[in-house]
Amino acid sequence: MRNLFEVIKGFFKGVDRGMREVSTSLIQNELEEYENAFALLTMGFLSGLPSPPTGLVIRLFPHMQREIQVMMSKSSGLFDAFGSTMGKFSVD
Amino acid sequence: MTNIYFFLGKGGVGKTTISSAWAAGLAKIGRKTLLVSLDPAHTLSDALNVMVTGRIKRISDSLDATEIDIDQMIQDYLQDVSTTMKSTYRYLSTLNIDRYFNILKNSPGVEEYAILEGIKEFVSKDEYDIIVFDTPPAGMMVRVLGMPRVSLVWTESLIAMRRKILSRRRMIENVQGRFEADVGGEKVVLTSEEKEDPVMQELVSYKNEMEALRNLFSSQSCKVSIVTMAEELALSETERIIGALKEFYIPVEKVYLNKYMRIENPPEEIIGKIEEQGSVVMRMKEELKGIDIIEIPMLRSSPRGVEVLLALYRDYLKEGEKV
Numbered sequence: 001m002r003n004l005f006e007v008i009k010g011f012f013k014g015v016d017r018g019m020r021e022v023s024t025s026l027i028q029n030e031l032e033e034y035e036n037a038f039a040l041l042t043m044g045f046l047s048g049l050p051s052p053p054t055g056l057v058i059r060l061f062p063h064m065q066r067e068i069q070v071m072m073s074k075s076s077g078l079f080d081a082f083g084s085t086m087g088k089f090s091v092d
Numbered sequence: 093m094t095n096i097y098f099f100l101g102k103g104g105v106g107k108t109t110i111s112s113a114w115a116a117g118l119a120k121i122g123r124k125t126l127l128v129s130l131d132p133a134h135t136l137s138d139a140l141n142v143m144v145t146g147r148i149k150r151i152s153d154s155l156d157a158t159e160i161d162i163d164q165m166i167q168d169y170l171q172d173v174s175t176t177m178k179s180t181y182r183y184l185s186t187l188n189i190d191r192y193f194n195i196l197k198n199s200p201g202v203e204e205y206a207i208l209e210g211i212k213e214f215v216s217k218d219e220y221d222i223i224v225f226d227t228p229p230a231g232m233m234v235r236v237l238g239m240p241r242v243s244l245v246w247t248e249s250l251i252a253m254r255r256k257i258l259s260r261r262r263m264i265e266n267v268q269g270r271f272e273a274d275v276g277g278e279k280v281v282l283t284s285e286e287k288e289d290p291v292m293q294e295l296v297s298y299k300n301e302m303e304a305l306r307n308l309f310s311s312q313s314c315k316v317s318i319v320t321m322a323e324e325l326a327l328s329e330t331e332r333i334i335g336a337l338k339e340f341y342i343p344v345e346k347v348y349l350n351k352y353m354r355i356e357n358p359p360e361e362i363i364g365k366i367e368e369q370g371s372v373v374m375r376m377k378e379e380l381k382g383i384d385i386i387e388i389p390m391l392r393s394s395p396r397g398v399e400v401l402l403a404l405y406r407d408y409l410k411e412g413e414k415v
């Protein structure tokens with residue numbers, strides 16, 4: 001009896017995790033898209049994209065540099081758009 | 093409340109002369125006045141006959157003056173940021189950082205940014221009743237005065253976007269824990285809290301600064317005037333400046349027609365010029381309703397030194413001025 005209970009609990013846990021993973025990965029994709037867009041908007045000056053006023057870029061620059069390094073190390077393969085931009089300036 | 097004055101106009105029309113005379117005049121009637129040149133081309137020291145570059149110099153009882161070095165300011169500022177970044181994040185490759193800074197240093201808009209920073213710094217001083225700014229040529233200055241509004245559009249949409257990022261991060265954090273990464277041997281955490289997120293914090297403080305400047309530039313305590321000469325091209329140029337400023341909700345108070353030639357019986361050679369002058373003044377008065385038009389004659393010699401500037405104020409600027 002106890003065993004069955006564990007099995008059922010385990011099953012629902014699995015379902016729950018499965019669903020959470022699906023929705024997490026959706027959110028994850030969304031997050032990555034926003035992060036990419038944000039980075040391109042604020043660091044686009046590197047490739048001549050239209051940029052926010054230089055003052056704003058200068059102010060955000062130190063933080064974005066750090067942010068981008070973390071984002072890049074978080075997942076390789078991500079950040080293709082930005083990666084190629086940075087590549088032009090031989091940034092790894 | 094400090095009153096601030098800007099005198100805009102194209103190169104060589106007399107911005108430095110008139111802003112210096114104006115500052116000298118207001119100081120003479122007892123207002124504690126600071127005269128600041130924001131022009132990368134230094135000429136204030138020449139107009140005053142006193143070296144004022146790089147520091148605030150006492151000119152007379154109530155008058156201080158200074159000339160800021162915009163290029164140096166940009167250089168120092170970027171150097172500062174770069175040094176801080178290198179010491180905070182050791183993993184950043186020095187080479188790449190320097191390359192970025194080189195791009196930034198030469199980006200369009202960097203001068204305007206530095207000038208705006210200069211303005212911000214001086215208007216925050218509350219020991220002055222009056223601050224008079226001598227400005228770089230009008231095109232650039234219009235961009236500087238409009239920058240707070242333009243920047244706010246960007247800042248507000250980036251803040252909204254940042255919020256979305258942080259809220260997504262929070263959702264994922266709830267499942268997977270915090271975003272940590274090992275970058276070159278250092279542990280760095282990406283937060284989902286607005287208060288802890290340096291990007292959001294910078295956006296918010298930038299937004300506050302820009303709002304303050306935007307409000308200041310459109311307020312009663314900020315007076316913008318145009319200096320020009322009575323020539324055909326001046327009218328359309330002046331209207332262009334007025335129109336551009338209007339888009340930023342910055343009204344123009346006065347137009348100074350400098351180097352006006354008052355000649356009783358003009359010699360043959362300049363009759364055409366004198367007629368042009370007369371017709372420009374007439375059209376200006378018609379077309380620029382609500383803006384005072386003030387004529388300042390061409391003087392016998394270039395006005396230099398506080399006493400001469402003061403005389404210029406008394407003779408031509410003071411008239412009808414309620415301070």
Ligand SMILES: Nc1ncnc2c1ncn2[C@@H]1O[C@H](COP(=O)(O)OP(=O)(O)OP(=O)(O)O)[C@@H](O)[C@H]1O
Nearest residue numbers: 103104105106107108109351389390391393394395
């Ligand atoms: N009313 C005047 N009569 C005679 N000379 C004048 C008059 N106003 C200005 N000047 C002279 O004209 C020259 C240019 O004036 P000023 O330096 O004030 O112009 P500016 O607009 O500040 O120029 P810049 O764009 O180079 O900064 C100076 O030599 C100045 O002394």
Ligand SMILES: [Mg+2]
Nearest residue numbers: 107108131135
């Ligand atoms: Mg000048």
